[in-house]
Amino acid sequence: DQQVKQNSPSLSVQEGRISILNCDYTNSMFDYFLWYKKYPAEGPTFLISISSIKDKNEDGRFTVFLNKSAKHLSLHIVPSQPGDSAVYFCAAKVASGTYKYIFGTGTRLKVLA
Amino acid sequence: NAGVMQNPRHLVRRRGQEARLRCSPMKGHSHVYWYRQLPEEGLKFMVYLQKENIIDESGMPKERFSAEFPKEGPSILRIQQVVRGDSAAYFCASSPTGTEQETQYFGPGTRLLVL
Numbered sequence: 380d381q382q383v384k385q386n387s388p389s390l391s392v393q394e395g396r397i398s399i400l401n402c403d404y405t406n407s408m409f410d411y412f413l414w415y416k417k418y419p420a421e422g423p424t425f426l427i428s429i430s431s432i433k434d435k436n437e438d439g440r441f442t443v444f445l446n447k448s449a450k451h452l453s454l455h456i457v458p459s460q461p462g463d464s465a466v467y468f469c470a471a472k473v474a475s476g477t478y479k480y481i482f483g484t485g486t487r488l489k490v491l492a
Numbered sequence: 493n494a495g496v497m498q499n500p501r502h503l504v505r506r507r508g509q510e511a512r513l514r515c516s517p518m519k520g521h522s523h524v525y526w527y528r529q530l531p532e533e534g535l536k537f538m539v540y541l542q543k544e545n546i547i548d549e550s551g552m553p554k555e556r557f558s559a560e561f562p563k564e565g566p567s568i569l570r571i572q573q574v575v576r577g578d579s580a581a582y583f584c585a586s587s588p589t590g591t592e593q594e595t596q597y598f599g600p601g602t603r604l605l606v607l
Contacts, residue, residue, distance in 0.1 A: 383534070413595070422496070422583050422598035423535070468534060478525065478548060480596065482534035 382406045383471050385483035393491050398456040400486050402469035409471040414454045417466045459490045496586050496599035504605045505574050513569040513602045517586030524567040525585040574606045
């Protein structure tokens, strides 16, 4: 049972344009969400997080939006750069009582120069 | 300012052998998490440890797998009598205090190949 879903396995975007990566979840108890970026042969690198008390969090070129009623979050990268080409994972957790992250299967982003 | 360190980066074992994966958390971090990534899948939680204690092992297979985080030295994930299905990337993460909304920082992973 996949509680965190990233339905687009891959995405290609032109340099300078916006990249939008989507993530859906099924567990209404999740109340903390994170995005990680992963290059080949490396570990995931933390990008940005959001608590369920917010609907938006911004850090430089990266913005995460959370729609709790739709159980949906998205990561916007503006403007996209070739160095952003990587696999992006969203992860979720129940903030109280557990420490484990539940990861999606990832979306491979390719930013074309 | 070293990050999370894992070794070996690559490990090849034959079926039935033992695999030992090591993880040294970031300096000042006393909480360690192990995740496994099978091909074409996301990372799946295995176990959460503090120094000398296993806090949550709900993601660990019941047999052949064990983990420890001794008072001195790295955390060890041990897989006995490996089978081909154990081939995966194993990632370790660490955090400073284990509080609820704390970010986990990942190491580069150990890629285990079972022949």
